[in-house]
Amino acid sequence: MLAAVAYPVAAVTGLGAKATAHAVEHKTNILRTALPAETSYLYAPDGKTILTMFYEEYRQYTKLSDMSPNIQQAIVAAEDNRFYQHQGVDPKGVARAFVANARSSGVSQGASTLTMQYVRMALRDSAQTPQEVQEAIQQTSLRKVKEMRMALDIEKELTKDQILERYLNSAYFGHRAYGIYAAAQIFFSKTPATLTPAEAATLAGLVKSPSEYDPLSSDQKEATGRRNYVLDKMTQLGYLSPDAAAVAKSEPIRTRPTTPANDCASITSTYNAWGFACDYVKNWWSAQPAFGENRLERMDKLRRGGYRIVLSLDPRVQAAAEKNVGAKDRVGSPFANGIVVAEPGTGRIKAMAVNRTYSLDVGENGSSSNPEADPKTKANYPNTVAPLLGGGTLPGYQAGSTFKMFPMLAALDAGMPLSTAFNSPHTYRSAVYDGWSPSNASGAMTGRQTMWSGFGKSVNTYFVQLEEKIGADRGVHLAEQLGLRWRTDVDKEQASPSKAKKWGAFTLGVSDATPLEMANAYAAIAADGRYCEPMPVNSITNRDGTPATYKTAGGIEREVAKPRCRQVVNADAARAATDAARCPTGDTPAKGTCGGWSTADSVRRTVGRPVAGKTGTTDSTRSAWFVGYTPELAAASFIADPDNPFNAVGDGQSQVPVNAVAQTLRDGLKGTPTRQFTPPSDAIVG
Structure with missing residues (x-):
């Protein structure tokens, strides 16, 4: 025993x-x-207010x-x-x-x-x-x-x-x-x-x-x-x-139970609109090699690693975005009106807003009106957690003439001057693109155009000819360098090396893009050609208080939350593109002339400071866009039906994204010093 x-x-x-x-x-x-x-904790930009938490335990x-x-x-x-x-x-x-x-x-x-x-x-x-x-x-x-x-x-x-x-x-x-x-x-x-x-x-x-x-x-x-x-x-x-x-x-046991917040859907109603930015943080996190070899490992780190994550949103800019998006189209509208604001030179996301309630509860949403969808498919309004603004798996929306920036910037970077002129008829038959014959939106666009007037009036036949000179593939490649990704099978095929040279319609914006991508692409132009990857956080610290880091391919240790930027085009080319992009907004370029009228001439008056940008609409106005920027901020807004691309927003709503961007830039920059764009050199003006 x-x-x-x-x-x-x-x-x-x-x-x-x-x-x-x-x-x-x-x-x-x-x-x-x-x-x-x-x-792990997600904080508001003040680093003190807890928005939500991520945990398994x-x-x-x-x-x-x-x-x-x-x-x-x-x-x-x-x-x-x-x-x-x-x-x-x-x-x-x-x-x-x-x-x-x-x-x-x-x-x-x-x-x-x-x-x-x-x-x-x-x-x-x-x-x-x-x-x-x-x-x-x-x-x-x-x-x-x-x-x-x-x-x-x-x-x-x-x-x-x-x-x-x-x-x-x-x-x-x-x-x-x-x-x-x-x-x-x-x-x-x-x-x-x-x-x-x-x-x-x-x-x-x-x-x-x-x-x-x-x-x-x-x-x-x-x-x-x-x-x-x-x-x-x-x-x-x-x-x-x-x-x-x-x-x-x-004494009896007196409990006072609390249910701790977990994940983005738990963000309080006060910060409900910030749920879309929170969701983007998760999608961004899942793509960072610093946190694991695959998505599963990275998300496990987020939920078990004890990180302190500070969101990059600027409360003032975010409030302006929410107000000016919500005023254009109600939450219950089938048309999503969204905006993303990025900071040139850092890529930090300063605002993400869309006329939707961030919620997992879609019980009252009703069915999608898309004729190609399963009849049981729920619509995304008024409640959704879908990444309508970018950063997820959704392809985005056809961005129309906002894509004209890419061949123009590629031409400028290749040495073509702003004064490059073409006779631009109402309809142009392209020999390069096998007899493709695009037309302008208006007969008033007919005539000899330069980059200033062609961009300001959005002259299709001018940009097809410009694209022919530099090669459509150069515009496609530049868009990729500026962060655009092709998600549909059609876009992937057209952007492939074997087909890109013949993708003449690329300059007209037939490809899908997200406002997140477009805001950061145009932010690179505002930053003199320096592209910065989208960055949704100001800082990430480990549980011991040290910054979260990763090693570059060259073995250099860097903080995960630091901007990741690279020069994509030379600074003079970017400045020249900005000079032309002042024409659509009703602003005055530093060097040339806009040719008398523009597609969004109210923007300069609304913003009240130097501003550049570009409108974009698609066939039958199924979607409408505006991307605008100052030296401090770049904003991209769209309006479309994410459930049903056949549901056209109509010409009457084409000004919705124009106003959303202009008013958000105005309100977000109120009280800050006015900065000027740097003029291009005389050499690139021509």
């Missing part, structure tokens, strides 16, 4: 330890630095000094009252458990110390495969022996306070509360530092069986009994006076 009782303890340093020594030593090394999964690591002594004492009383006497394994507890289990012919008692329990939790948290998870929790004698050995080793490495701190940050308390911070929040809406003896005893009692002793259940009988048991134990250990324990036991 004595030998049988002694065997589990002896096995730790005997045969069992020898058989598993290498594996145990390896896992113990992992446990020395193992950290449990921790919640709601947890915020808390130092022992920030925990009430009540919870420290309660957990010791509930789970391991000899915690401060043993060295990781309690021989008396092992013997007692063996005798009790032998008498009951089953498992009526365990012998796990707090240290052993911590080892088990840490092994689970650090597991990389389902098999490792199973090995960490399986009920076998060999697992128990390994656990004992690691507990002994851990106690040589860590102090009792360090073990207790790690334990309280790892334990599961039910209701997705992992760690004491989450438990205090979810059950009592308070911090661990303010837990009373009764509250601490209630939480400590949950670790043994979170469901059986759940204080949030309608019947608190079991929870109350378990709480009182823990209070009695605290009294026996001298942590609590008998009178204090009696007072605590006489």
